[in-house]
Amino acid sequence: MTDSTVVYALAGIWIAMLGLRSLxxxxxxxxxxxxxxxxxxxxxxxxxxxxxxxxxxADPIPHGMILTGIVVAVSGTGLFLAxxxxxRELESSxxxxx
Amino acid sequence: xxxxxxxxxxxxxxxxxxxxxxxxxxxxxPDTLCRMHALAKADNLALGCVxxxxxxxxxxxxxxxxxxxxWGVTLLSSATSGFLLARRIRRGMQLRExxxx
Amino acid sequence: xxxxxxxxLILSISLLLLAMVTLRQRTPGDAVIQLMIFGLLLALSxxxxxxxxxSLTEAAIGPGVTGALLLASLRRIGFHRPFPPPASLPFxxxxxxxxxxxxxxxxxxxxxxxxxPQGLTELAYQxxxxxxxxxxxxxxxxxxxxxxxxxxxxxxxxxxxSVYTLAAPVRGKAVKPPGAIFRLYLRMMTPLFLLVVxxxxxxxxxxxxxxxxxxxxLSGLGVLTLLGPRPWPIQLRRKLLRxxxxxxxxxxxxxxxWTWRYGDFLTYPPAEASKWILVIESSCALSIGICLxxxxxxxxxxxxxxxxxxx
Numbered sequence: 001m002t003d004s005t006v007v008y009a010l011a012g013i014w015i016a017m018l019g020l021r022s023l024x025x026x027x028x029x030x031x032x033x034x035x036x037x038x039x040x041x042x043x044x045x046x047x048x049x050x051x052x053x054x055x056x057x058a059d060p061i062p063h064g065m066i067l068t069g070i071v072v073a074v075s076g077t078g079l080f081l082a083x084x085x086x087x088r089e090l091e092s093s094x095x096x097x098x
Numbered sequence: 099x100x101x102x103x104x105x106x107x108x109x110x111x112x113x114x115x116x117x118x119x120x121x122x123x124x125x126x127x128p129d130t131l132c133r134m135h136a137l138a139k140a141d142n143l144a145l146g147c148v149x150x151x152x153x154x155x156x157x158x159x160x161x162x163x164x165x166x167x168x169w170g171v172t173l174l175s176s177a178t179s180g181f182l183l184a185r186r187i188r189r190g191m192q193l194r195e196x197x198x199x
Numbered sequence: 200x201x202x203x204x205x206x207x208l209i210l211s212i213s214l215l216l217l218a219m220v221t222l223r224q225r226t227p228g229d230a231v232i233q234l235m236i237f238g239l240l241l242a243l244s245x246x247x248x249x250x251x252x253x254s255l256t257e258a259a260i261g262p263g264v265t266g267a268l269l270l271a272s273l274r275r276i277g278f279h280r281p282f283p284p285p286a287s288l289p290f291x292x293x294x295x296x297x298x299x300x301x302x303x304x305x306x307x308x309x310x311x312x313x314x315x316p317q318g319l320t321e322l323a324y325q326x327x328x329x330x331x332x333x334x335x336x337x338x339x340x341x342x343x344x345x346x347x348x349x350x351x352x353x354x355x356x357x358x359x360x361s362v363y364t365l366a367a368p369v370r371g372k373a374v375k376p377p378g379a380i381f382r383l384y385l386r387m388m389t390p391l392f393l394l395v396v397x398x399x400x401x402x403x404x405x406x407x408x409x410x411x412x413x414x415x416x417l418s419g420l421g422v423l424t425l426l427g428p429r430p431w432p433i434q435l436r437r438k439l440l441r442x443x444x445x446x447x448x449x450x451x452x453x454x455x456x457w458t459w460r461y462g463d464f465l466t467y468p469p470a471e472a473s474k475w476i477l478v479i480e481s482s483c484a485l486s487i488g489i490c491l492x493x494x495x496x497x498x499x500x501x502x503x504x505x506x507x508x509x510x
Contacts, residue, residue: 004201004203004204004208005207005247006309006310006313007204007208007211008248010211011211011212011214011215013305013306013309014306015214017298017299017302018215018218018219018298019218019222020298021294021295021297021298022222025285025290025291025294025295026282027283027286028282028283030230030272031222031227033269034269035222037234038218038221038222041237041238041241041261044253045248046309048245048250048253050309051248052248053313054314057249057320057324057335058248058249058250058320059319059320060320060335060338060339061319061343061344063336064336064343066253067252067253067256068340068347068348070253070256070260070261071260071351071355071411071487072351072354074494075355075358075359075490076358077265077269078359078362078491078494078495079358079361079362079494081272081498082272082361082362082365082494084272085272085274085275085497085499085500086365088275088276088277089275089367089500171388171391174384174388178380178384181380182380185378
């Protein structure tokens with residue numbers, strides 16, 4: 001191991017695996033979205049650590065991809081949370097009526 | 099200048115020590131409000147020391163200005179959010195007291 | 200053991216531990232807070248892997264926007280409602296085993312192929328002078344891989360519009376107006392935000408920064424305004440607001456078609472590239488900010504079809 005960036009890449013893989021496992025195992029939707037965020041962050045960490053390995057400048061192409069990825073992840077999270085919140089709102093209003 | 103580097107190291111170490119003390123307070127204080135105390139005061143002081151340490155190593159003027167701006171904004175944000183959190187915590191404590199009776 | 204290796208070990212192990220802690224929390228509120236802390240440490244890690252642009256973006260979006268969205272949605276979901284228990288033990292064991300195996304395989308592959316030479320770095324830096332930007336990442340997202348950014352802005356727009364469709368038919372309960380201290384804070388921070396956002400867009404041309412970071416900051420301002428006494432700057436029916444949602448995508452598309460004259464779809468001529476990039480970045484920053492603010496309002500349940508708009 002020539003440089004220390006490899007620990008980030010390995011940590012990223014395992015963070016992604018933790019998130020994936022939690023995504024599969026849990027049934028609560030909110031916990032799943034948190035796990036999905038962790039999965040995404042882990043993958044991003046690994047990719048960027050791979051881009052920044054070795055001496056010299058970092059590879060900017062993965063950086064651009066991950067920048068895009070972060071924004072798309074936020075969009076997905078936002079839409080999902082709006083859906084979930086509206087669903088709970090409807091459920092609780094149904095409970096009040098019955 | 100060697101003196102500036104030495105002074106900068108001193109401030110950075112001081113900042114690190116203050117951060118350690120604030121985290122110790124966060125972990126060891128019994129009450130949520132006391133922990134907010136540690137966060138609001140020691141954290142900002144530590145950040146100030148760290149920023150001073152970094153400022154002493156800068157070459158250009160605008161970098162120094164930006165660093166002080168960062169410190170000022172953090173101070174402001176920390177004060178506001180600390181107040182809002184403390185108000186919410188106190189309300190929670192009052193509700194719990196009312197529930198006990 | 201160099202100091203760098205020590206810092207990197209501490210940071211990466213802390214990230215791993217934080218991820219574990221986040222997933223073990225019992226209530227949604229705790230999980231969100233842990234996720235925000237994770238995001239902050241991750242922002243620090245981006246610096247250690249030579250990605251300052253990503254550090255800025257993660258610091259603004261991870262704990263900032265995502266945290267705000269999660270916390271806002273907890274208004275309707277419930278901060279302290281405990282999570283239901285997960286799936287049965289055999290399934291849990293199988294999932295852990297499967298993920299463990301995949302993780303081990305990936306780690307092994309990673310370590311084996313660690314010393315492979317870099318990909319397109321030289322090519323990217325070689326064409327930097329004619330790309331219209333001195334910041335290689337801005338060149339990547341707005342020139343070399345402009346399609347990706349175009350479609351990403353489109354995705355953000357679609358998500359914001361979808362959140363609009365989830366608006367409740369009537370207004371929800373009123374929210375208590377903020378106190379004097381928050382109003383003072385808002386009054387002091389708004390001009391600062393309005394100063395830093397264009398600065399961030401501008402400096403993206405030659406230093407870490409750019410449209411996404413500026414957009415995330417702008418959405419921070421939007422969230423603060425929504426929490427403030429007069430959210431009227433962000434009314435649902437104001438045509439200007441709706442136009443600004445779509446402005447980034449539409450302008451980007453227009454530029455892409457316009458530059459068709461010079462060659463392919465979305466190829467700028469090298470002499471004018473920086474001008475086009477600045478135009479696209481500014482409009483995208485505005486759109487990103489407004490889209491994220493709309494998503495925050497949607498998550499909090501503050502979008503309604505009634506005329507008064509928010510709250």
